[in-house]
Amino acid sequence: MAAVPLLICDDSSMARKQLLRALPQDWAVSVTQATNGQEGLEAIRRAQGQVVLLDLTMPVMDGYQLLEAVRDEGHASRIIVVSGDVQDEAVRRVMALGALAFLKKPVAPDDLYATLKRLGLIGAPGRTAFPARPSANAEVSFNEALREVVNVAMGRAAALMARVLNVFVELPVPNVNILYVGELQMALADAHANPQLTAICQGFIGSGIAGEALVIYHDCDVADLGRLMLRAQANEYTDTEMLLDLSSLLVGACLSGIAEQVDVQFAQNHPQQLGVHMPIDDLIRSNQPRWKPTLAVEISYALEGHGIHFDLLLLFTEDSVQRLRNKLAYLMN
Known part of the structure; x- marks a missing residue:
């Protein structure tokens, strides 16, 4: 079983670090990171975002715009929004644009695991060799x-x-x-x-x-x-x-x-x-x-x-x- 191409798209190095730490340890993923929606869209076009953990508030291209672009271009990415914007209308909008779930920041590892499990994005541990992940210990200013x-x-x-x-x-x-x-x-x-x-x-x-x-x-x-x-x-x-x-x-x-x-x-x-x-x-x-x-x-x-x-x-x-x-x-x- 091949590793899952996972994209973490968030302009905050702190948020990306928190998400890396929250990932299930036995989930075989190859991780790509993007600092705005435009970088995220380019990664998805390169098939690096089968699963996407997406922020909403970002420069250049925000999360809403990325969701629209993924829908319009017909990509099969499975997108989970992880955002500090917890307005009811924000949740409604992202779900209407094709997001599969909404998690509020900072996301707890148990909540992320339960969501991945519910969506069928993670299963029982296999024998896949886990690719090296980006360091979750990178220094944050x-x-x-x-x-x-x-x-x-x-x-x-x-x-x-x-x-x-x-x-x-x-x-x-x-x-x-x-x-x-x-x-x-x-x-x-x-x-x-x-x-x-x-x-x-x-x-x-x-x-x-x-x-x-x-x-x-x-x-x-x-x-x-x-x-x-x-x-x-x-x-x-x-x-x-x-x-x-x-x-x-x-x-x-x-x-x-x-x-x-x-x-x-x-x-x-x-x-x-x-x-x-x-x-x-x-x-x-x-x-x-x-x-x-x-x-x-x-x-x-x-x-x-x-x-x-x-x-x-x-x-x-x-x-x-x-x-x-x-x-x-x-x-x-």
Whole structure:
């Protein structure tokens, strides 16, 4: 019996490492890895993807586009989606495009095995000589590990928002960067000075990891967001109340997703509108000693069909970085 050509298609080196570790040890597979849908499609055309473990949120070509291309080109690949985007609509769409199953990240080995078994993709161990697999011990950078943790967390936050607003939330690849205090001060000051932006700030702390979450809205979207909230909640909201509630929901869900993966518990302050409840200068002044440099995670959300965009910025204090490294160490090694 020949080894099964298995394709792992995910832009995150952390996610690929987790999947390699989750593969059944007695499954004879020859593994190919791809970092985006275009690379994945080329591998499938080379017959390297009889079975595919596919992410959705990727640059160049995402998972939805790859599923469409596989269907349109008539490939016989058996595709299992493994994604942090756990919206009900995301699951419905991938199944309609031909995926055989949907597993949420990070996938547990038992769940992956049960799915492979249910789909008839793995059987009793045979006498096949197992091909050498790519190393599941490859080094993963701190930024890569954090980006994957945030990717999973933002997907869970999007699923909650989708249920609350009855929308489909489009997800990006999150950005992870180190910002120095001057850069951060300029970015926050620009957001405050722009009359077309409203920023909501919410502090958080847990297990020595602390920071501020900023949700930045375009004012032209506020009325549409208000209508969605009113339709979903049947409550009377002022614009400020609506933005505070939505921000608290988004930040809370995202932090909860991070906390679950790195085994911490975050406490959150009440959200405040910058420039109203908390002047931007006060925010910078009170945090400047801790924000040299700042670890910044940027997520840009969009609501499909509504033209609504808003940004979530997670700012971790300098002292938090080493604690985050320690928490992520067990995932990276």
